[in-house]
Amino acid sequence: MVMPVSEISSYIIHTQEEEIKRIALELHEGVGQNLYSLFTGLQFIEGGIENPVMKSALKDMTAVLAKTIQEVRLLSVELHPPALSAFGLFAATKSYIKLYTNTFGIEVELITIGKERLVSEKENIVLFRVFQEALANIAKHADTSCATVTFRWEETFLAIEIADEGVGFDSNEENSRNNLGLAVMKERMHLAGGTFTIQSQREQGTYIKLTLPLR
Amino acid sequence: MRNLRNFQPAADACAKLRIEIGSDFAGLAIQNENTPDVSWHQAAGNRNDKYKKINVRFGKGIAGRVISTGRPMSVVHFPNDILGKALDYPIMLAENLQSAYAVPLVFNQVQRGVLLVGNRQEHIFTEEAKEAVARTAAELQELIDRFYRGEADGEA
């Protein structure tokens, strides 16, 4: 039996995403919950200790534990945003943008046109990953303080536009060796049955448009 | 509030250091009180205001790593000689820096900070420049300690 390459790629990407999701959940629900039980236990013990040296040692330990719990939670969210499965693409995008502004200092205006429609979880994750890579590129390369993301919900398709007015680059110049990120974005959209276009010019900023047919 | 954003002596110290060593950028980051994160309170030579919004995760990037290890750190040619991803270095990206040198500060024996100088080209900071950074760091440490103590006494 021979499977087409595109189907194999789809399958690989999908199983990889499932695995990432499983790890994220395990970190959050399993490891995170256990650490939290330890944290409350230590706090309880600290309350009952008189010896000041022991008390202060325990306090330091609880502080380290609190940091670790926070790290595990952030790592889990970074791997797979829980909002994506629970509240859908737009909510996940919104919460990611908040984190993004707090991390890179870049303001992102989020615009939505039309009524949000149901997108399958498999497609949600594709759109989200491509959107994440587009924003990462803005932080890395655009040298700008703001960007705009537009969701356009049409009757038959969803379009997501990601635009910045940063330094831009020559998007016609084929330099495939260095454009792996862009190539993967394009491939992911194609495998999901959608489209990916990018327009950029030096000093003119960059414009990316993703479309995905809706059933 | 341990906010040093309007604390002019810290701004002056950063500006003076930048001119003294001829670097493109100098900035001061302080660990937040209630979260393990670090944020930038002062900058000199900045090209935009992104630094004001940046929160660095504990242990990540230059500021995060200098605070978690308590040791100085240099970057000579960003992003070619770094640990981790370029995205873990938001201040380098925000200010388009290619090189940096950063040292830790400690206030009230616990709360920590970072003093960072950076250039927009590949650069190795000389021993003299590093000494100047260390001097400014000691000066800032004292200034800020005094500022916090004044605050605690209700003077500030």
Ligand SMILES: Nc1ncnc2c1ncn2[C@@H]1O[C@H](COP(=O)(O)OP(=O)(O)O)[C@@H](O)[C@H]1O
């Ligand atoms: N928003 C953007 N602004 C400016 N340049 C960009 C932007 N997005 C991509 N680029 C340019 O396109 C190149 C390829 O991007 P990508 O394939 O994602 O690779 P990488 O991010 O690993 O460099 C980048 O190195 C950069 O020069």
Ligand SMILES: [Mg+2]
């Ligand atoms: Mg990229």
